[in-house]
Amino acid sequence: MKNITYLLILLSCLLCSCKQFLDIDPPKSSLVQESVYQNDETATAAILGIYSSMAGNGYAGGGNNSITAIAGLSSDELTGFSTALQEFYTNQVSLTNGTLKSLYLGTYQNVFAANAILEGLSAKSGVTPPVKSQIEGEAHFVRAFIYFYLTNLFGNIPLQLTTDYRVTRLTPLSSTDKVYSQILTDLKTAEGLLTDVYPSTEKVRPNLSAVQALLARVYLYRKDWINAEKYAGMVIAKSGKYSLPALNDVFLKNSSEAIWQLFPTANANTREGGMFILTNTPINVTLEQSFATSGFESNDKRPINWIKSFSNTKGTWYHPFKYKVRSSTTVSEYSMVLRLAEQYLIRAEARAKQNDLDGSIADLDKIRGRAGLLLIRDLNPGINQTNLLKAILKERKTELFSEWGHRWLDLKRTDQASTVLAPIKMGWQDTDVFYPLPADEINRNPNLN
Incomplete structure (x- = not known):
């Protein structure tokens, strides 16, 4: 338990450092990697940290800043009341919208964490082969899941597959086709690594069925x-x-x-x-x-x-x-x-x-x-x-x-x-089907223009 608590502190620091990882050099991760991948227990805590972050984070947590809320507002099923949410309801989302920024940064924080796990397991690991396969499969799945939503919400996006800030800080936009290609690569990799046995007694970690379910959606x-x-x-x-x-x-x-x-x-x-x-x-x-x-x-x-x-x-x-x-x-x-x-x-x-x-x-x-x-x-x-x-x-x-x-x-x-929303959303334009990238991210990375 002490090892896991110490690890979660390290992971928390790493996640905080990646809030602006498109522009800022994250701290050297060797200490974190050595701590995370020294045994099965600490490596498992790393992947659990992503799920904890998702559940407590805006985009996946089910709260006001979640995909459930803002995408529901953007369609014809929900009505919003706060100023920030009204922008999604009217489909007039500004580049400086705080909810938009929270969603964008939250997703990329978890992408960063998944990338860190994959890099750590491939570089050095005291993790046993079965646990390593399980965690690698989950990390590939989570990365695919997040990129599915990023490209469907924003369209062309930066495709981050590394934690190296020298690469991520200037990564150009990738087309939806390229992002989907990576999503399928990740899911097919996960399909070969995971089994139908849930790694815990509950359904809170993805198994092979989760991979197959997401593959079905992606192919649709x-x-x-x-x-x-x-x-x-x-x-x-x-x-x-x-x-x-x-x-x-x-x-x-x-x-x-x-x-x-x-x-x-x-x-x-x-x-x-x-x-x-x-x-x-x-x-x-x-x-x-x-x-x-x-x-x-x-x-x-x-x-x-x-x-x-x-x-x-x-x-x-x-x-x-x-x-x-x-x-x-x-x-x-x-x-x-x-x-x-x-x-x-x-x-x-x-x-x-x-x-x-x-x-x-x-x-x-x-x-x-x-x-x-x-x-x-x-x-x-x-x-x-x-x-x-x-x-x-x-x-x-x-x-x-x-x-x-x-x-x-x-x-x-x-x-x-456009057919459904133009009659009920004043000022609707065909381009409203995608959210804009946050202004701060565009300012940090000139390749996003």
Whole structure:
């Protein structure tokens, strides 16, 4: 325990030093590397440090500065109240927006930490081979996961694969295609290193299924329908490991649907619960009223179980209620990152794109059935490809709302952002689909202009 405490102090210093690592030389890391990679225990603490940082960090922590919040605001599912959040809601994000800067720096801090782990394990290590493979696989996965969001939110970005400041401080922008190529390289590497056994008794560290789930999503976004279907199918086939529980059980810790979750920090429940659940007039984010009240089919159980309202003399607002606990020291919920329902929807879309309409309907009906809806096979068995794809996109909106910006990314990847948002967002421009890079980073690195 003393070794881990000492290590976490060193890692904390290293992470603080990389807040401006695009411009500033990080401290010499030899002492840190020697401490981190002297045995299995300390090396494991290094990768756990990344997950702790993610859970407590703005972009992944589920709070006001999270991808869940700002991407939801950028689409048509959330409404924001603070000045900084209003910029995302109106899609007029300034280069000096503090939330934007927090998101950008937070993601690159964790990229830096993943790079440091990969460099440390390859340079010198007292870590046993099985643990080394596990940690390397996780580091490759985490780096791919973060770059997936960076390139989808910002477009062209600096692709950092080293901790060497002489390289990172002047790294030019890489195209989305190049970033995706690296994402696939990292995920395929992780696929060869990880197994389906979770390294702990909980689902708070990624395993092979998490890699396959993210690969399915990446291939879907890249319009590689064959591989999207293949990898989603790999996860779905593990029926003894993952299943679709009742709606109110989905977001519990170690839920049967969970593929990867983040353990909350500070011995509390999720920041999503703390952010979304209203006990007073909202100051952060709420659901768009039209979505909450009329965005679901009749008899859909999801708005009953996953949406609540709050009223006072000033008005009535609606908020996500997927996480049921706003504040409690008894931890019953973990923050969901990857879950089985998304895999059914990925495979449904991939199958529809390949004109396997029966297979697509079967997958879509898995999600509709749990929600208490009439099945497509009974309601409209002769549905054509175009209408089936529309039904899948709608189902993604009603199933995955207020989770990791799925709706925002769906509108962009299907080229529907302008069609959907221009009528409801004053001043919308096609270029609003990407956030600007923070002004401070552009000023530090002339190659970002």
